[in-house]
Amino acid sequence: MLTLPFEEHDMMCEPPFGASFPRENTGEHRKQDMSRPAPDDTSNSETKETEDDSSEREEDERDACHDENGQSKRRGPRKKGDGEGRVERVKLRRQEANARERSRMHGLNDALENLRKVVPCYSKTQKLSKIETLRLAKNYIWALSETLSAGKRPDLLSFVQTLCKGLSQPTTNLVAGCLQLNARNFLTDHNGDMAFSGRPSYDVLYPYQCSDMGTPTGHNTGTVESTKTFRPYNYQGAYDSFYEGASPEGGSPHFEGPLSPAMNFSGIFSLKHEDPVEYGKNCHYGMRYCGVPTRGALAQNSMYRMSPDNHFPYDLHLRSQSIQDEINAPFHN
DNA sequence: TAGGCCATCTGGTCCT
DNA sequence: AGGACCAGATGGCCTA
Numbered sequence: 001m002l003t004l005p006f007e008e009h010d011m012m013c014e015p016p017f018g019a020s021f022p023r024e025n026t027g028e029h030r031k032q033d034m035s036r037p038a039p040d041d042t043s044n045s046e047t048k049e050t051e052d053d054s055s056e057r058e059e060d061e062r063d064a065c066h067d068e069n070g071q072s073k074r075r076g077p078r079k080k081g082d083g084e085g086r087v088e089r090v091k092l093r094r095q096e097a098n099a100r101e102r103s104r105m106h107g108l109n110d111a112l113e114n115l116r117k118v119v120p121c122y123s124k125t126q127k128l129s130k131i132e133t134l135r136l137a138k139n140y141i142w143a144l145s146e147t148l149s150a151g152k153r154p155d156l157l158s159f160v161q162t163l164c165k166g167l168s169q170p171t172t173n174l175v176a177g178c179l180q181l182n183a184r185n186f187l188t189d190h191n192g193d194m195a196f197s198g199r200p201s202y203d204v205l206y207p208y209q210c211s212d213m214g215t216p217t218g219h220n221t222g223t224v225e226s227t228k229t230f231r232p233y234n235y236q237g238a239y240d241s242f243y244e245g246a247s248p249e250g251g252s253p254h255f256e257g258p259l260s261p262a263m264n265f266s267g268i269f270s271l272k273h274e275d276p277v278e279y280g281k282n283c284h285y286g287m288r289y290c291g292v293p294t295r296g297a298l299a300q301n302s303m304y305r306m307s308p309d310n311h312f313p314y315d316l317h318l319r320s321q322s323i324q325d326e327i328n329a330p331f332h333n
Numbered sequence: 334t335a336g337g338c339c340a341t342c343t344g345g346t347c348c349t
Numbered sequence: 350a351g352g353a354c355c356a357g358a359t360g361g362c363c364t365a
């Protein structure tokens with residue numbers, strides 16, 4: 001059963017046996033196919049082979065099978081009619097199989113895209129790679145499981161360290177950027193384990209101005225676009241959102257805005273989302289110096305904000321003093 | 334230009 | 350027999 005329409009294709013130009021067979025002769029045809037994943041490309045008239053061409057080629061290939069004496073290696077009568085019909089059926093089945101395979105892979109990619117939306121670092125403009133998406137999702141699940149089993153709020157750093165475990169450097173930077181933390185603090189050691197490097201330097205403490213929600217200064221391996229579009233993690237000290245979260249399947253958020261992390265980090269986590277515009281306004285995530293004009297407004301809403309008198313290593317200041325104390329505790333000890 | 338990522342084609346294998 | 354799934358090969362695109 002076909003799930004997608006299919007068109008004539010040049011696939012039969014391929015060598016008859018095995019994808020590993022050298023394809024020097026098919027390179028030009030393949031170039032045109034590769035230019036666009038859409039199945040319609042297969043209808044390209046320049047690459048399309050007629051049935052007659054195909055049959056003739058098969059005949060040529062048969063004739064080409066000669067021994068050193070020029071004698072054909074093929075024995076017996078040729079069933080030309082049946083052969084053509086069979087070739088046609090084989091060709092048709094191959095086209096159908098290709099269409100199904102494309103459809104299957106598209107479904108797989110759709111699922112992966114949905115997964116991207118529910119892991120902490122999501123952007124329409126700069127997507128995580130497939131492998132990184134899977135790794136981050138695994139880490140995310142692991143981190144959430146740890147949180148649940150511990151039965152208490154985790155500290156931000158250990159959570160992010162778990163989140164970034166095994167991720168590539170660029171992805172670590174992106175995730176760190178989403179969380180408004182510096183990637184250096186989450187770098188893996190030589191064994192692949194996370195290693196916290198200690199108190200960050202000044203540029204880590206004050207990596208950027210409030211107007212920019214991007215990746216921390218000096219660690220932006222992403223594009224300029226990414227620094228504008230990644231919305232930071234929301235480390236929010238509130239359990240109440242936990243049961244409000246939409247299911248990843250049914251409530252998968254769709255942000256038309258620049259970006260959206262899929263969750264709040266709140267000790268307990270949820271998929272609750274805020275207006276993307278508000279993310280830009282609120283400067284929720286500390287690690288940024290929030291400008292004076294917005295500071296007053298931020299005082300009520302920001303999870304973290306710069307504060308000259310607090311002792312948190314990142315100079316983060318929590319809205320809730322109790323939460324702040326809890327998170328700061330490990331660093332005071 | 335090399336390397337990473339991706340989409341697609343392809344043949345093999347398993348299952349219904 | 351035919352569909353689903355898988356892995357290898359290939360070439361295009363993008364970025365450092």
